[in-house]
Amino acid sequence: MRNNILVLGGNGKTGRRIVDRLQSKGITVRVGSRNASPAFDWHQPEAWPAVLEGIEAVYISYQPDLAVPGAKEAIEQLVQVAKEQNVQKLVLLSGKGETEAEKCEQIVLHSGIDSTVVRASWFNQNFSESFFLEPIQQGVVALPKAEVKVPYVDANDIADVAVEVLLNEGHTGEIYELTGDTFFTFKEVVAEIAKATDRNLTFVPVTLEAYLAHLESLDLPSGYVWLIEYLFTEVLGNAKNQVIGDGIPKVLGRKPIAFTDYVATTAKTGIWNATVTA
Secondary structure (H helix, E strand, O other): OOOOEEEEOOOOOOHHHHHHHHHHOOOOEEEEOOOOOOOOOOOOHHHHHHHHOOOOEEEEOOOOOOOOOOHHHHHHHHHHHHHHOOOOEEEEEEEOOOHHHHHHHHHHHOOOOEEEEEEEOOEHHHHOOOOOHHHHHHOEEEEOOOOOOEOOEOHHHHHHHHHHHHHOOOOOOOEEEEOOOOOEOHHHHHHHHHHHHOOOOEEEEOOHHHHHHHHHHOOOOHHHHHHHHHHHHHHOOOHHHHOOOOHHHHHHOOOOOOHHHHHHHHHOOOHHHOOOOO
């Protein structure tokens, strides 16, 4: 079993869960973030050798997404540093249905280092820990692509798979596709959350153009708006995302966490009942 594991994005949705699981097993973990010591920043590659020194395995979660310009070059450079530091294992978190992400996958898989790709669908936690949370709290969720069905995957399942792959042999060269086992539209998601929280939530289908115009009106960074447009146009409706993956049962020997179970568990935390000032 490997020790001395670096978790890039160690404070993120999957990363912090992986860190917790590894530490509970007595594994020495280095959190890769700008606030850690040594600090890891995707824009400061000159500092990467110090972060990877003495590391046996690396979990790679690229921020904000492997689809953005510059991601491919960053992954290439990270792989080179990993080779120089004699890293033994790489595990890359990738996005299902993302052509640009698949290019990054190939860089890792052909790195000469024992590597595995964890290719995930959209996360359940996007509705409780990310950009869909605030509209739910406000009571009105307006989104485009209302008819598209998604097999959302739970971040806890991703973390369990990543830990298994990081610590144990038998996963070299594999691409594990991680999804839930049921499809949901945005309207169905909002209905599930409304039922679990006993709230009157409203879903409003809008055009992509109207949604992007709303984001731009909030003075969000242009790169963020670009990424949202990419995810809704290139990823959400991609035929590759209309397929249930077998990665979770293959690696963990169990079914994925059901979306309805995620909703029931999350509703108990009260996060969806919090009021937000518009």
